[in-house]
Amino acid sequence: MKWNKRKRNTNKLSFWKRIRFKYKLSFINENTLEEVWSFRLSQLSVFISLGVFAFSLVAFTALIIIMTPIRNYLPGYLDVEVRKEIVQNALRADSLGRMIEIQNLYLKNVTGIISGTIELDSIREIDSLARIDADFEIPRGPEEEEYVKNFEQEEKYNLAVLNTNPLPVDGLFFYKPVNGMISSYYQADIHHFGVDIAAAPKESVLATLDGTVMYAGYDPNQGNVIQLQHKNGFVSVYKHNELLLKEPGEQVVAGEAIALVGNTGKLSTGPHLHFELWYNGKPVNPEDFIVF
The missing domain is CATH 2.70.70.10 (Glucose Permease (Domain IIA))
Incomplete structure (x- = not known):
């Protein structure tokens, strides 16, 4: 048992001694046989140098991919960005379409007023977001005024009427979770x-x-x-x-x-x-x- 243990220790020592043993690499002038340049290295130093070089190469390659447009060619990377850009472009197109409709309606009204085919007081609203006063056309009677006054008094402290849509979905776009x-x-x-x-x-x-x-x-x-x-x-x-x-x-x-x-x-x-x-x-x- 002692001999086997001693043998294992000897093998370990010989292994470390072998990989740490330094070799001399010399460059000799062929004509004069003079040593021009030389350096010493071991198997351990070669392994470490190759490892550092491989790690540096991988890190440099990853840095190039992350910092340059090459990353757009990676599978799955461009999908999210493309989807975001599609949504943003759709929102822009919708807004531009709405503005064009408003401008066309405005020009149509102006043209009608100039040509005399539309009376000025007949124009109610251009944008659907605009609001018209409720009593603009039909004046309220005494009974209606009393009813509105009582209703407003009853709903004065009802906070629910302030928000017809309790879910805050304005500005949110829900993606379809899966195709099917x-x-x-x-x-x-x-x-x-x-x-x-x-x-x-x-x-x-x-x-x-x-x-x-x-x-x-x-x-x-x-x-x-x-x-x-x-x-x-x-x-x-x-x-x-x-x-x-x-x-x-x-x-x-x-x-x-x-x-x-x-x-x-x-x-x-x-x-x-x-x-x-x-x-x-x-x-x-x-x-x-x-x-x-």
Whole structure:
């Protein structure tokens, strides 16, 4: 036993001695046989030098890809940027179209006034956002004035009338979470708080809004589930996934792939995505916000 242990120690020492043993590399003038230049190196120094060189090469290549337009050719990188640009261009086009309609209506009214075909007082509004005084055309009678006064007094402290749409969706664009057809609709009375979207297996599941992954895990009934917390109190839930691509705490952008469509969980009968949308702890119908 002592001999074997001594032998192993000797082998270790010989190994370290062998890789640390330095060799001399010399450059000799062929005509004069004079040593022009020489340096010493070992196997360990060669390995370290090659490792540093490989790491530097990888870091330099990654820096070039990140800092230059080459990154646009990476698979999956351009998808999110393209989607954002498409949405922004669509909003710009819609705004420009609306402004053109307003300008055309304005010019039409001016032309009609100049030509005498339209009376000045007949023009009510150009932009649909403008408001007309309620008593502009029909004066209110005494009974109507009394009714309006009583109604305004009763609703004076009713804050609900100040906001006809309690959901803060202004400026929000909800991405369709997956390409497919709805196989089961939102039915709160039977506790089906979402929509089932039949899709191809391993189809990319996209984040409907910018947000943070608040849960990503497996449930025996729901399969692989991922939940995202969005601004303004919205939470989106994606169930029965084949694979989850994000972990809790990660930030995601709208349209980014977060999972793959699957058929996991006891309640799943085929490849599909069960998608839910919640607001302030209460389920809402996703079809009210997304065109599937």
